[in-house]
Amino acid sequence: MKVLVTGSAGFIGFHLVEKLIRKGYEVIGLDNLNDYYDVNLKYARLRESGISNEAKSWNKLIQSNVHAGYVFIRMNLEDKYAINYLFQRQEFDCVINLAAQAGVRYSLENPDVYLQSNVIGFHNILEACRNFPVKHLLFASSSSVYGDSTDVPFSEKANVDKPVSLYAATEKSKGLMAYT
Numbered sequence: 001m002k003v004l005v006t007g008s009a010g011f012i013g014f015h016l017v018e019k020l021i022r023k024g025y026e027v028i029g030l031d032n033l034n035d036y037y038d039v040n041l042k043y044a045r046l047r048e049s050g051i052s053n054e055a056k057s058w059n060k061l062i063q064s065n066v067h068a069g070y071v072f073i074r075m076n077l078e079d080k081y082a083i084n085y086l087f088q089r090q091e092f093d094c095v096i097n098l099a100a101q102a103g104v105r106y107s108l109e110n111p112d113v114y115l116q117s118n119v120i121g122f123h124n125i126l127e128a129c130r131n132f133p134v135k136h137l138l139f140a141s142s143s144s145v146y147g148d149s150t151d152v153p154f155s156e157k158a159n160v161d162k163p164v165s166l167y168a169a170t171e172k173s174k175g176l177m178a179y180t
Contacts, residue, residue, distance in 0.1 A: 002026045002090060006077065006125070007098030009033055009042035012140070016096065017049065021067045028061070028090060029072045032117075036103065046072060077121025084124075087132035097125050097139040100171065107167035118170035119177075126177055139174060 003020055007013040008029025020027050033042050033055070046055050050066025055074055059082050064070040075082050077099055101107075101117040122139070129137050163169040 001093040002028070003094045003096060004028050004030060004086075004090070004092045005096045005098065006030045007100065007140075008072065009045050010098060013098045014045040014049070016098070017070065021049075021070050024069070026069045027067075027071070028086075028092075029070065030075050030077075030086075031072075031099065032076045033074055034101075036101065036106065076117075077124055078116045080124045080127075083128050084131065087128040091132070092134045094136040094138070095125065095129055095134050097122065097137070100140070100174075102167065104165040104167050107165050107170075111166050114166050114170045118167075119173055122174045123177060137178070139178060 003025050005013055005017050005020070005027060008017050008027075009031035013029065013031065017027050017029050029049075029051075031042065033039055043053075043055070049070060049072070050064035051062050051070075051072045052065065054060065054062045055072055058074050059079075060073065062072045064072070073086065075086065077083060099117070099121065101114050107114045125137075125139075163172055
């Protein structure tokens, strides 16, 4: 099975990629390696997975020198052409979308980044999954969608119609787009 993992240089993405590789899946990791938090952490994770410094290049598949079944590509989800080209060439069985611009405070300072990455980028993933059919799409959201809720533990059945940040609104929109 061939799996695309977006956000693969993040903490969760890195560990998921490692687990999928150990289970024998063919994995393509995708990340834009933005500097929202220390990019050196992302590069260190890539090195641990056998991905060289070539990862700094855009839209180039980099084969791991540690795992035969792992390839990495630096790409923006907002780049519809590149996403479609990747899906067309790779014929994924499963897509796990963990990529997102995170952070509540930063969404107030730089809202365009959130709309581009979390809404347009996710829309591009959905359309690529539709146009180049995959068997499974999994995506992550954020606890930020629960806003000021005091109902703990959170429940997926909770009403999340009043987000308290743009970040939360973009994460809620991903669920609505996927449902639709």
